[in-house]
Amino acid sequence: MTVNTTVTVRVPAKVNLQLAVGPGREDGFHDLVNVFHAVSLFDEVTVKEASPRRSAPLTTLTAEGEMGSHLARVPLDESNLAAKAALAVAEASGLGAPVDIHLDKRIPVAGGMAGGSADAAAALVACDRLWGAGLSRERLLEAAADLGSDVAFGLVGATALGTGRGEILEPMSSPGRYRWVFALSKRGLSTADVFREYDRLRPDAPAPRLDPELEKALATRDAEALGRALSNDLQPAALSLLPELERTLAAGSAAGALGALVSGSGPTCAFLVGGGEDPLVLAEREAEVVAALNGTGLCERVVAADGDVPGAMVV
Numbered sequence: 001m002t003v004n005t006t007v008t009v010r011v012p013a014k015v016n017l018q019l020a021v022g023p024g025r026e027d028g029f030h031d032l033v034n035v036f037h038a039v040s041l042f043d044e045v046t047v048k049e050a051s052p053r054r055s056a057p058l059t060t061l062t063a064e065g066e067m068g069s070h071l072a073r074v075p076l077d078e079s080n081l082a083a084k085a086a087l088a089v090a091e092a093s094g095l096g097a098p099v100d101i102h103l104d105k106r107i108p109v110a111g112g113m114a115g116g117s118a119d120a121a122a123a124l125v126a127c128d129r130l131w132g133a134g135l136s137r138e139r140l141l142e143a144a145a146d147l148g149s150d151v152a153f154g155l156v157g158a159t160a161l162g163t164g165r166g167e168i169l170e171p172m173s174s175p176g177r178y179r180w181v182f183a184l185s186k187r188g189l190s191t192a193d194v195f196r197e198y199d200r201l202r203p204d205a206p207a208p209r210l211d212p213e214l215e216k217a218l219a220t221r222d223a224e225a226l227g228r229a230l231s232n233d234l235q236p237a238a239l240s241l242l243p244e245l246e247r248t249l250a251a252g253s254a255a256g257a258l259g260a261l262v263s264g265s266g267p268t269c270a271f272l273v274g275g276g277e278d279p280l281v282l283a284e285r286e287a288e289v290v291a292a293l294n295g296t297g298l299c300e301r302v303v304a305a306d307g308d309v310p311g312a313m314v315v
């Protein structure tokens with residue numbers, strides 16, 4: 001049997017095609033209807049047996065990333081979700097020797113694209129493989145749900161409906177391939193702050209429901225209908241905290257995007273460019289959207305990506 005001393009796992013970012021948020025629950029969470037869609041913006045998480053061998057701590061962390069991933073905001077201690085994931089695998093399996101974890105970050109930090117959760121999903125898979133723990137898919141999904149609402153989706157990828165606080169996942173019908181443009185903000189937004197603002201703006205929020213128009217658009221692979229159906233209940237709260245996002249959304253829409261919305265709790269803005277059309281038409285529309293967003297002077301970086309893509313995978 002080959003013994004791995006290093007394992008690298010690639011994991012995608014997510015955008016929410018619909019994020020419907022119910023009233024605050026007694027445990028502080030909100031009931032959600034969350035249509036997750038994995039896109040080809042990837043972090044890579046490498047776990048390596050610590051050398052020289054040490055008895056503690058279980059994890060050390062390093063990180064690198066492209067400009068705009070806001071690396072300084074990534075904690076390099078046991079509060080990092082990847083370190084928590086390593087501990088979860090050690091506890092669930094009774095195995096676990098000290099490891100060095102390296103994060104190669106391309107997913108914007110605090111950008112509403114679940115970068116930290118993605119790293120946690122990747123670290124679950126990587127530690128399970130490195131230590132030969134052989135945890136079942138169900139056990140990994142359980143550990144993921146304990147780590148955070150978006151972590152399980154990092155394992156699953158593709159397009160999935162999340163309910164509960166987002167962690168109860170059901171795959172959705174294969175939605176075809178879509179082209180997206182993402183405008184990364186110069187600033188970050190704290191998810192907790194955005195939910196607090198949501199509660200202030202919507203004290204009477206109704207129970208969340210899956211939008212039938214969105215379901216239909218996905219089932220029929222109708223990119224224009226999908227663009228119209230994109231929705232995010234957190235968007236007004238994100239715009240209230242960062243009003244300049246309104247201009248970013250307007251610029252991408254005016255340049256021909258089929259749909260525009262704040263991704264999750266923001267501040268990243270997502271623009272659906274198309275899907276299934278003539279590649280030349282798509283490329284032209286993408287170039288116009290990218291140019292318009294760069295022209296606002298509001299974006300740290302503008303990147304294009306495809307969705308959907310699979311979840312965490314050993315590379």
Ligand code: ATP
Pocket residue numbers: 073074075079080081082103108109110111112113114115116117119120150189191264265266
């Ligand atoms: P979500 O969309 O799940 O609400 P987000 O994409 O807005 O999250 P993250 O990039 O996950 O935000 O980061 C949120 C905060 O989590 C960071 O500011 C940081 O303090 C902390 N964090 C913990 N682990 C990580 C990690 N591996 N990568 C990035 N941030 C992390």
